Amino acid sequence: MDTQVVSLDPAAKTMEVRSQAGGDGETLAYDYLVLAPGAVxxxxxxxxxxxxxxxxxxxxxxxxxxxxxxxxxxxxxxxxxxxxxxxxxxxxxxxxxxxxxxxxxxxxxxxxxxxxxxxxxxxxxxxxxxxxxxxxxxxxxxxxxxxxxxxxxxxxxxxxxxxxxxxxxxxxxxxxxxxxxxxxxxRAPQFIFDAGLTNPKGFVPVDLLTNRCVKAE
Ligand SMILES: Cc1cc2nc3c(=O)[nH]c(=O)nc-3n(C[C@H](O)[C@H](O)[C@H](O)COP(=O)(O)OP(=O)(O)OC[C@H]3O[C@@H](n4cnc5c(N)ncnc54)[C@H](O)[C@@H]3O)c2cc1C
CATH class of the missing domain: 3.50.50.60 (FAD/NAD(P)-binding domain)
Structure with missing residues (x-):
């Protein structure tokens, strides 16, 4: 619950997470990723x-x-x-x-x-x-x-x-x-922006029928 996503690599399908309490980060691999970090x-x-x-x-x-x-x-x-x-x-x-x-x-x-x-x-x-x-x-x-x-x-x-x-x-x-x-x-949070998933307005463009992120395809 207290774990933050600090970075995301859509090409490698990995994300780095870190406990807010501190300590080392961890790299997680995924086949599918559901993203819902809201907007900042x-x-x-x-x-x-x-x-x-x-x-x-x-x-x-x-x-x-x-x-x-x-x-x-x-x-x-x-x-x-x-x-x-x-x-x-x-x-x-x-x-x-x-x-x-x-x-x-x-x-x-x-x-x-x-x-x-x-x-x-x-x-x-x-x-x-x-x-x-x-x-x-x-x-x-x-x-x-x-x-x-x-x-x-x-x-x-x-x-x-x-x-x-x-x-x-x-x-x-x-x-x-x-x-x-x-x-x-x-706009989308920084790690989404850094992953190159945003449009010029700072939001994540998706396929409106599937909600799939078009920039991660
Ligand atoms: C004042 C106000 C009133 C509203 N009233 C209504 C209403 O009456 N009806 C309605 O349907 N909608 C309403 N909304 C809109 C609704 O609140 C949002 O549409 C909804 O909360 C969006 O949900 P979400 O899960 O996408 O994002 P959020 O609710 O923002 O949740 C995103 C979560 O992701 C977490 N997160 C972000 N970055 C990271 C990270 N790097 N690592 C780990 N976790 C992360 C955040 O901490 C947060 O817990 C209102 C919004 C506001 C501001």
């Missing part, structure tokens, strides 16, 4: 994001978010889809609605804006789903900004975090974000 998030791809943002796919950050949402009394909450594809397309909208709900319960919603930004027009589903979800956000007073690319995140002169971004219409669009949640910037 790389916030460092946007300057400042790791310093100011909370990753909604991270358990540790979810716990931090709980305490930050319980403490914020004014300002702005931004939920950002930094890139697509990402784990769980509805999650940013769920987080925005939960944020709205918690802030209303605490009686501070009027003093805090909630905004969802996304680097594409809409990250999931059909136009019907898009229209329904945008309606849900509008009902709750949550603003949605499509085609918002995040360039960096930094503190202003008062120490307030500001997301610096741009849209097709505005070359510079700063968004204050007293609380910044984000998703996206994900």
């Amino acid at each position: 998030t790389q916030p460092e791809r946007i300057p400042g994001l790791a310093d100011f943002g909370l990753d909604i796919s991270s358990r540790d950050d979810a716990l931090l978010l709980k305490s930050r949402l319980g403490a914020i009394t004014e300002g702005s909450v931004v939920v950002a889809v930094a890139s697509v594809p990402y784990k769980c397309p509805p999650a940013p909208f769920e987080y925005a609605c939960l944020t709205d709900h918690i802030l209303r319960q605490r009686g501070v919603r009027d003093a805090i804006s909630v905004t969802v930004v996304c680097n594409v027009k809409f990250p999931m589903g059909s136009p019907v789903v898009e229209s329904a979800l945008l309606g849900v956000l509008a009902e709750r007073g949550v603003k949605y900004i499509p085609f918002f690319e995040i360039d960096s995140v930094a503190a202003d002169e008062h120490g307030r975090p500001v997301v610096q971004g741009h849209t097709p219409e505005e070359a510079s669009k700063p968004l204050p974000a007293d609380l910044l949640l984000f998703t996206g910037l994900q």
